[in-house]
Amino acid sequence: MEFYLYTHSVKEFLRARRIAAWVILTLMVAAIGLVWKYVAKSETDTQRYADLTSIFTFHLVALAAAIMTTSIIGQEVEQKTIVYILTRPVSRWKLLLMRYLGAVTVVSLIGILCSLLLSAAVFGGNPLGNSLLVPDIMAIILGAFAYSAFCLLVSLLIVRSMIVCILFILAWETTVPNMPGDLYRLSIYSYMQAIAQHPAVTDNRGTAFLSGDLGNNFLQPSTGYPVLIIVSVILIAFSLWWFTIFEFVPREDSD
Amino acid sequence: MIQLQNVSRWYGQVIGLNDVTCQIGPGVTALLGMNGAGKSTMMRLITGQLRPTTGDISINGMEPFANPELYKILGYCPEIDKFYEHNTGRQFVYYLARLAGYGKQEAADRTNQMLLTVGMADRADRPIAGFSKGMRQRIKLAQAMLHDPEIILLDEPLNGLDPIGRHDMASLLAHLASMGKTILISSHILYEVQHMTESILLLHRGRLLATGDLRVIRSLLDKHPHQVRINTTDPHGVAERLVTLPNVISIAFETRENTLQLEVREPDSFYNALSDLILNQGLPVEGFESPDNNLESVFKYLVEA
Numbered sequence: 001m002e003f004y005l006y007t008h009s010v011k012e013f014l015r016a017r018r019i020a021a022w023v024i025l026t027l028m029v030a031a032i033g034l035v036w037k038y039v040a041k042s043e044t045d046t047q048r049y050a051d052l053t054s055i056f057t058f059h060l061v062a063l064a065a066a067i068m069t070t071s072i073i074g075q076e077v078e079q080k081t082i083v084y085i086l087t088r089p090v091s092r093w094k095l096l097l098m099r100y101l102g103a104v105t106v107v108s109l110i111g112i113l114c115s116l117l118l119s120a121a122v123f124g125g126n127p128l129g130n131s132l133l134v135p136d137i138m139a140i141i142l143g144a145f146a147y148s149a150f151c152l153l154v155s156l157l158i159v160r161s162m163i164v165c166i167l168f169i170l171a172w173e174t175t176v177p178n179m180p181g182d183l184y185r186l187s188i189y190s191y192m193q194a195i196a197q198h199p200a201v202t203d204n205r206g207t208a209f210l211s212g213d214l215g216n217n218f219l220q221p222s223t224g225y226p227v228l229i230i231v232s233v234i235l236i237a238f239s240l241w242w243f244t245i246f247e248f249v250p251r252e253d254s255d
Numbered sequence: 256m257i258q259l260q261n262v263s264r265w266y267g268q269v270i271g272l273n274d275v276t277c278q279i280g281p282g283v284t285a286l287l288g289m290n291g292a293g294k295s296t297m298m299r300l301i302t303g304q305l306r307p308t309t310g311d312i313s314i315n316g317m318e319p320f321a322n323p324e325l326y327k328i329l330g331y332c333p334e335i336d337k338f339y340e341h342n343t344g345r346q347f348v349y350y351l352a353r354l355a356g357y358g359k360q361e362a363a364d365r366t367n368q369m370l371l372t373v374g375m376a377d378r379a380d381r382p383i384a385g386f387s388k389g390m391r392q393r394i395k396l397a398q399a400m401l402h403d404p405e406i407i408l409l410d411e412p413l414n415g416l417d418p419i420g421r422h423d424m425a426s427l428l429a430h431l432a433s434m435g436k437t438i439l440i441s442s443h444i445l446y447e448v449q450h451m452t453e454s455i456l457l458l459h460r461g462r463l464l465a466t467g468d469l470r471v472i473r474s475l476l477d478k479h480p481h482q483v484r485i486n487t488t489d490p491h492g493v494a495e496r497l498v499t500l501p502n503v504i505s506i507a508f509e510t511r512e513n514t515l516q517l518e519v520r521e522p523d524s525f526y527n528a529l530s531d532l533i534l535n536q537g538l539p540v541e542g543f544e545s546p547d548n549n550l551e552s553v554f555k556y557l558v559e560a
Binding site: 001004015081084086087091 | 321323325338355398
């Protein structure tokens with residue numbers, strides 16, 4: 001049963017109409033990687049790859065997590081189809097956990113695909129020759145867990161949560177890593193950067209801002225891994241508890 | 256056995272269900288009430304989607320809210336007309352069969368069986384988005400009954416069904432009831448359910464107004480003057496004949512519309528006599544209707560009583 005819930009969730013997220021936009025976006029990131037050689041001529045391939053991963057791939061993962069996880073329950077409530085799944089002999093927490101894991105899987109796949117294509121574009125067809133690839137993939141997977149857990153919780157707590165989550169990704173997660181002092185620690189993105197350990201952007205302030213390099217982020221992977229794991233576990237545990245004990249019936253349905 | 260003990264449910268300042276106490280046992284029970292009476296709230300409380308604000312609900316000794324054990328013995332056909340529109344009818348029912356805990360083969364077999372039962376086997380492989388209202392209703396019924404539940408709740412299941420569908424549904428429910436299942440069927444239209452069951456619960460503005468046998472309600476209705484409106488080309492001639500009938504209390508003329516407004520007692524006897532006059536004595540009646548022959552009038556009588 002649990003495995004079916006998980007595979008069904010993955011299949012739903014991978015439906016052609018849902019996944020097509022994400023594949024196109026990853027191809028666009030790879031295309032930018034090809035063009036970037038001519039824009040940042042003075043940088044090495046590694047530096048170019050690191051900049052583009054920080055600016056595009058990591059934010060793409062966050063955006064995919066926001067859009068996919070807010071649909072897990074939020075869309076069911078809005079479309080009023082939630083009644084069918086809530087009246088089946090399956091525990092609510094299992095249902096939510098399996099759907100969450102399905103979303104994390106697909107978000108991670110999107111991020112990994114984006115990294116591989118970008119690496120191929122920057123390093124000339126040999127994506128696996130890129131020494132940053134493995135830490136990036138780890139950062140992407142843990143980032144997918146953390147962002148998805150955060151957005152899932154938001155979707156359970158408020159209606160029309162997708163707007164809030166997208167604002168969080170575009171505003172908070174772009175700005176906070178660049179803030180002075182220790183404020184950068186309040187961003188999931190900072191811990192993804194800690195795992196990835198990209199070389200710092202030195203000469204272009206715009207690129208540095210989008211990469212979160214204007215702050216004082218000296219976090220190490222030994223901090224990034226446990227923090228993202230703990231944050232994900234706490235957020236998802238709270239979501240599972242909330243979904244189990246609260247009502248999820250559209251208000252306007254009530255007579 | 257479904258038991259509600261002093262159950263109330265508030266939505267903020269609005270009350271959805273007000274201090275309802277009742278028991279629902281095996282057989283078909285109709286939950287009647289006008290729109291907004293609290294039928295769907297009661298259904299959602301029984302199916303564990305909502306918690307009562309006060310009072311207790313018990314189904315075979317189990318508390319219903321978010322209780323997976325309960326859903327093994329309970330099937331629910333919601334009023335909402337919402338689906339995963341990109342799915343075919345078969346995929347939709349199969350998915351819910353898998354969520355009911357069946358393996359691949361058993362879920363497929365049960366899906367096929369239920370689609371046959373609701374008359375959708377030959378049309379179930381099309382996307383739900385293209386289904387008519389009646390077809391969607393049948394798919395909802397299929398998902399409610401595919402795990403052979405002991406308790407079946409159907410919220411306005413006859414909406415959109417054609418006469419054949421209604422007849423099939425009545426036969427199916429009668430069959431299920433004969434197997435000892437507990438069936439609760441909600442409706443806001445009295446005539447829809449009166450040939451399915453005599454056992455009713457009447458809800459009005461969140462309160463349980465009456466419970467028991469529909470025939471008792473009917474007899475209560477029969478004691479009150481019953482309104483009948485008759486269209487005719489000859490109002491005076493028809494009135495002259497009708498006034499001799501023992502059940503007719505009064506006749507009023509609405510001459511502009513060639514209509515007679517009657518008050519009668521024991522409406523069944525009156526209708527029999529009227530039919531006899533039309534068929535055997537050529538009474539020129541073009542049509543008749545009774546504004547009292549609906550649920551609203553039942554409530555009116557009961558509230559006034």
